Amino acid sequence: MNIAVCIKQVPDTASQLKISEDNKTIEDNGIKYGINPFDEYALEEALRLKDKDNTINITVISLGPERVKQSLTKALAMGADEAIHLQTDNSINDCMAIANIITNEIKKKQYDLILFGKKSVDQDNNQVGMIIGEINGIPCISNCSEFVIEDNKIVANREVEGSVEVFEGEFPVIITHEKGKNELRYPSLKDLMAAKKKSINTIDVDVNDNNNSELIRLEYPKKREEGIIIGEDKSAVPELIRILREERKLI
Amino acid sequence: MSCILTVIESKNKEIKNSALELLSEARKISSKKNLDNKVIIIGEYEKNNSTQINEFGINSLLIGSTDKISKYSPELYRDSLLHTINELKPEIILFSGSSIGKDLAPRIAANIGYNLVTECIDISIVEDGYEIKRPIFAGKIIQTLRFSKTPIVVSLKSNSFAIEKIEANEISIKQIDVNISKDKKLPILREIIQPQKEVLDVSEASTIVSGGRGMKEPENFKLIEELAEILNAAVGASRAVVDAGWRPHSEQVGQTGKIVSPNLYIAFGISGAIQHQVGMINSKCIVAVNKDKNAPIFKFADYGIVGDLFEIIPELITKLKNK
Structure with missing residues (x-):
């Protein structure tokens, strides 16, 4: 079985971001990059399948500039077999263009399972997995928190408001992954050193950003004003209830 | 006359609360841009249950409701919607930011070749199109995008738009067919796991x-x-x-x-x-x-x-x- 895991490199979720003077980009210095958390959960699920069945081959694919190689190396150190770097220095935010580039790559091999994180935590678009499913005619089950393989079928739990939908499908299939139930593995230093010696297949890609949108500006959200401390212990409770009930009419 | 098409969802045969935000925004856009205000609902729905749907200036309501679709199926919803979209050619399509909207909007956009902009918190109408604000980096930054070419597909972030009702009006109602056009081996919904007690989801709770x-x-x-x-x-x-x-x-x-x-x-x-x-x-x-x-x-x-x-x-x- 061949599994592709598409990973995106994003600023660490703890990053404090600074908008550049042009009001259109984010300052790059000081940002620590890592694998998008949802993609890392997807990768972990793939690796757990491989833990049980060593014949499974896992390819990680990532689109982006040179620094993306660090994340691919980490994925190799975690246990992926092959890494493909779709290299471009342009920043692309057109999901359709991204989907087309990834489509060109995944067509080169017979993948049974193609995994994505449900969204990237930088642009929060939440689109690419489904678009790739549509343009390739591959069923896509989105927002899954776990999945298993049973009798050569995929059984995936899709998280929706207040319940879980269990879908059963045939291969090939695309899954976009939520945060999983399994803890992520951390590669040892030895694994990292070994991974650095593995080769990353680098392919320069042409980006046709057909998006008809124009970025006008980036801005910070309105800052919340610091509120008030009502009190120091349970004696403050009646006042809190009064405020919420009478002043704010929230309860 | 060009139109705006709003895709709303139902629960327990009634329109979902989140739909009211979409309908409020759709009404504003349709009146400012002089668009025919069309709404489509796919899923179990009985129009008699609902009085408030009349209060959003809707011109026509399309109902795709059969017992076949009590549950969400990406392909069935997609194909039913695509059929309507190809007929109406809306200049803007609105989806909700629910789990259905998140799954369905990209599929629609991919099939009709429109740009999709997700998680919008503000839509303003400018001379040559739309200016849309959306949070990125989980809201650490807000981006403003201008779309001077339509059509576009937009999904709204939940709890971001005010609900505004107007005087009730007559709505023309049409039933539409719901069918999967492509016959393929599709994933099937095996079961739905419900918690023992019905719980409110954080994304929907006030x-x-x-x-x-x-x-x-x-x-x-x-x-x-x-x-x-x-x-x-x-x-x-x-x-x-x-x-x-x-x-x-x-x-x-x-x-x-x-x-x-x-x-x-x-x-x-x-x-x-x-x-x-x-x-x-x-x-x-x-x-x-x-x-x-x-x-x-x-x-x-x-x-x-x-x-x-x-x-x-x-x-x-x-x-x-x-x-």
């Missing part, structure tokens, strides 16, 4: 009562659950307690959980790390209870109590029960 590591033990979330029940609220959780296995991920609020904006968010024993903050900072009112007066959450909470939550929650429960 009040959320959340707990963090300060709850000390998973059993202590009984207090949070009890308070949530009194307030008709959803239970939320910080990443720390989800990662520790105390609470399910479906309750996690934050950058790798759900990004919420309820009317009231009450946080117990949550320090307010940046990853949690971005998930709830757009709540209309934030209350924080924490032992540590230097906890970052007090920097952005509207009201705070510094103190022992094991005294404060029971006191809140008693006082609220006694009204």
